[in-house]
Amino acid sequence: MMKLQTLCFLLFMFVFYGNAQTINVSDYGIKPGKDVTLEVYRLITSLKGKKEVTLFFPKGKYEFYPENAYEEYRAVTNHDNSLKHIAFPIYGFQDFTIDGNGSTFNFHGKICPIVVENSENTTLKNFKIDWEHSFVNELKVIENNSKENSFVVEVNNGKFGFEVKNNEILFNHYDWQDVIGQNIAFDSKTRAPIWHTKNYYLKGSSNKSKVEKLDNKTAKFINYTEVTPPIGTVFATYGPTPGGNRFAQAIHLSESKDSFIENVTVYAAGGMALIAERCENITVDKFIVTSREDRFFSTRADATHFLGCKGMIKVENSLLEHMMDDGINVHGAYVKVEKYLGDNTFLCEISHVQQAGIVFSEPGDKVALISRETILPLYETTVTKTQKLNEKRFLLTVAQVPKEMPKGLLSFENLTWNPDLYMSNNTIRDNRARGALITTKGKVVIENNYFSSQMHGILIEGDNNKWYESGAVKDITITNNTFENIGYGTGEHYPLFIGPMFTPKQHLGTEKYHRNINFTNNTIKSYNGLLAHAMSVSQLNIQGNRITFSTDYPEGSKLPSVDLIYCEDVSIKKNSFKNFSWPLVVKTSDDVSNLSVSKNKGLSKK
CATH class of the missing domain: 3.80.20 (24 nucleotide stem-loop, u2 snrnp hairpin iv. U2 a'; Chain A)
Incomplete structure (x- = not known):
C-alpha cells in the first residue's frame, strides 16, 4: 500500500512539475561583459509556447544596446508613445521567471528593459537595472554670485559631456541631446528638494539669461533663476514634456495576471521604474528605486504607477527614493464622451495625451457615466463592445443608456478595474512630488x-x-x-x-x-x-x-x-x-x- 501511495505521489509531482525547466543562459552564449541583447531575444522567442520556464543568469554585469533589440511601436500609459527597443519582450508566457541571481542588467541609450504582456504568473527577481548614462542631467553649484545672479555648476554627464550653442546648454546622450526642460533643485546635504525649490527653477534661455561653457566639466549661468542658488545645490533637468522625457520605462506590465517582482533594484529609467496597466494581481516585494553612488537622482518619473488594474496590488518592504515624481500612484481613467451616436453607442476620446492607447474597457466591464462638471456618477451600465478607432478615440457600446441622456459634458469611468491595495514597511522619501x-x-x-x-x-x-x-x-x-x-x-x-x-x-x-x-x-x-x-x-x-x-x-x-x-x-x-x-x-x-x-x-x- 505504501509503495502505491509513493508511486501516486511521484506521478502527481511529475504531472504538475515535470515540465518545469531552468535554463542557464550561459549555455546560450549569454555571458557578462558583452552585449547580449540579440542572444536574449533569440532565447526568449525560442521558448514561446513553453510553460514553467526559468531563465537563470550567473551573477555578473550584462550589457544591452538598442541596435540589436526587438522593436515595435508601443503605447505606454503616462509615457510618450513611440517605437520602443525592448530587451526582454515577455509576451504571452505562463509561469515564466527571470532570476538574475544578483546580476546587473546594464542598458545603453533608449531601450526598455522588460515588457510583460498577456502573460500569467510572471516572476522577475534578484537583479538590478541600470543605465550606463542617467536620463537625469545633474548640475551641482560650486560657485555663486548673488550680485549678478550667477552661478557656476559642475556637470555630471559621464563620458557624453555637454555643449553650449546659441546661448543654450545641450546635454549629450547616447544618440540624442537634451535641452533644459523640466527641472528641480535639490539640496546636496539632505538629498531632497531644496526649501522653496520653485525659487530656483531654471527658466531656460532668454534675452536676459546667459550660459557659458567654461571647460568640459563646468558651465556658468547668469539670470537663469529668480533667486541665486546656494553652493551645494544640485539641479536635476530631464527634458521637455510631453514627448521628451518619458520614453524608456524600466519595467512595463500590460494586460497580465499574477505578476511578481522580488528583490529588484532600479537605479535609473527614462520614465518610471514600474508602470502597470490593465493587470490583475501584482506583488512587489523588496523593490528598490534609488540613485547610484555617483548620482543624486534615479528615475525621470514615478517609482511605481498602476492604471486600470484590478485584483490585489501589494507593495511591501521597498525603498523608493530620489525619483523625479511620485512614489506610488494607483488610479483609473476618465475618458471624454465626445458624442452620443444612438443605438447605445458613444464616441469617446482618451482625455490625456499620455494615456493615448490605453485599453479603457472590454465587454463585460461595468462603467459609470460621469458628469464632467461635478465628476459625480449619473448612470451605471455594462460594456457590450469596444471598437478602437485610433490611439485617441474609440466607440463604446453599452447594454443600457438613460431614458433621457444627461445634459452637459460627460465622461466614462471603468468600475470593474479598480484594485485593492496593501502597502506595508515601505520607505518613500527625497523625491519630487x-x-x-x-x-x-x-x-x-x-x-x-x-x-x-x-x-x-x-x-x-x-x-x-x-x-x-x-x-x-x-x-x-x-x-x-x-x-x-x-x-x-x-x-x-x-x-x-x-x-x-x-x-x-x-x-x-x-x-x-x-x-x-x-x-x-x-x-x-x-x-x-x-x-x-x-x-x-x-x-x-x-x-x-x-x-x-x-x-x-x-x-x-x-x-x-x-x-x-x-x-x-x-x-x-x-x-x-x-x-x-x-x-x-x-x-x-x-x-x-x-x-x-x-x-x-x-x-x-x-
Whole structure:
C-alpha cells in the first residue's frame, strides 16, 4: 500500500512539475561583459509556447544596446508613445521567471528593459537595472554670485559631456541631446528638494539669461533663476514634456495576471521604474528605486504607477527614493464622451495625451457615466463592445443608456478595474512630488510606512481636469505610518490631502465625492503643524495621530492644521500636538455637517 501511495505521489509531482525547466543562459552564449541583447531575444522567442520556464543568469554585469533589440511601436500609459527597443519582450508566457541571481542588467541609450504582456504568473527577481548614462542631467553649484545672479555648476554627464550653442546648454546622450526642460533643485546635504525649490527653477534661455561653457566639466549661468542658488545645490533637468522625457520605462506590465517582482533594484529609467496597466494581481516585494553612488537622482518619473488594474496590488518592504515624481500612484481613467451616436453607442476620446492607447474597457466591464462638471456618477451600465478607432478615440457600446441622456459634458469611468491595495514597511522619501496618490475604489490599507516628500504625503484626489485620473475612494485605512517634514517644497502641503481637482468650470455636486477614510495612529514630525485637508468627503476619521515639532525647516504656516470643506460625518479625536508655539486650529466651511472634534491636545476648533 505504501509503495502505491509513493508511486501516486511521484506521478502527481511529475504531472504538475515535470515540465518545469531552468535554463542557464550561459549555455546560450549569454555571458557578462558583452552585449547580449540579440542572444536574449533569440532565447526568449525560442521558448514561446513553453510553460514553467526559468531563465537563470550567473551573477555578473550584462550589457544591452538598442541596435540589436526587438522593436515595435508601443503605447505606454503616462509615457510618450513611440517605437520602443525592448530587451526582454515577455509576451504571452505562463509561469515564466527571470532570476538574475544578483546580476546587473546594464542598458545603453533608449531601450526598455522588460515588457510583460498577456502573460500569467510572471516572476522577475534578484537583479538590478541600470543605465550606463542617467536620463537625469545633474548640475551641482560650486560657485555663486548673488550680485549678478550667477552661478557656476559642475556637470555630471559621464563620458557624453555637454555643449553650449546659441546661448543654450545641450546635454549629450547616447544618440540624442537634451535641452533644459523640466527641472528641480535639490539640496546636496539632505538629498531632497531644496526649501522653496520653485525659487530656483531654471527658466531656460532668454534675452536676459546667459550660459557659458567654461571647460568640459563646468558651465556658468547668469539670470537663469529668480533667486541665486546656494553652493551645494544640485539641479536635476530631464527634458521637455510631453514627448521628451518619458520614453524608456524600466519595467512595463500590460494586460497580465499574477505578476511578481522580488528583490529588484532600479537605479535609473527614462520614465518610471514600474508602470502597470490593465493587470490583475501584482506583488512587489523588496523593490528598490534609488540613485547610484555617483548620482543624486534615479528615475525621470514615478517609482511605481498602476492604471486600470484590478485584483490585489501589494507593495511591501521597498525603498523608493530620489525619483523625479511620485512614489506610488494607483488610479483609473476618465475618458471624454465626445458624442452620443444612438443605438447605445458613444464616441469617446482618451482625455490625456499620455494615456493615448490605453485599453479603457472590454465587454463585460461595468462603467459609470460621469458628469464632467461635478465628476459625480449619473448612470451605471455594462460594456457590450469596444471598437478602437485610433490611439485617441474609440466607440463604446453599452447594454443600457438613460431614458433621457444627461445634459452637459460627460465622461466614462471603468468600475470593474479598480484594485485593492496593501502597502506595508515601505520607505518613500527625497523625491519630487508626492509620496502616494491613491484613487481606487478597492479596499486600501497603508500601514507601517515612512513618507517624506516635497509635496503632499498621501494625496487622494480624483481628477477630471488635468491628468484625468479617476476615481472616488470608498475604503481607505492609513495607520501606524511615519510622516516626516512633509511639504518641504513650499511648506504648504499636508500629510493627508483629500479632494477632487476642479477646473474653474467644474463645481461640487450634491453628493460627496470620497467616503470612508480612516487616518489613525500615525506619527508626524512637522515644522508647519499641518495634519489634513479634506474636501467633499463623507465618513472621515482622523484619530490618535501624534504630531511633534521639527526644527529641520522654517517653522509655521498660514494654513489651518485641519481644513474641512463640504464634508460630513467627520471625527477628529485624540490627536496630540507637541512643542508647537503657535495656535493650531480646525477650520471648517459652512457646509460641513456632523463634525465631532474632541479630546485633542494642542488643537482647537476655529
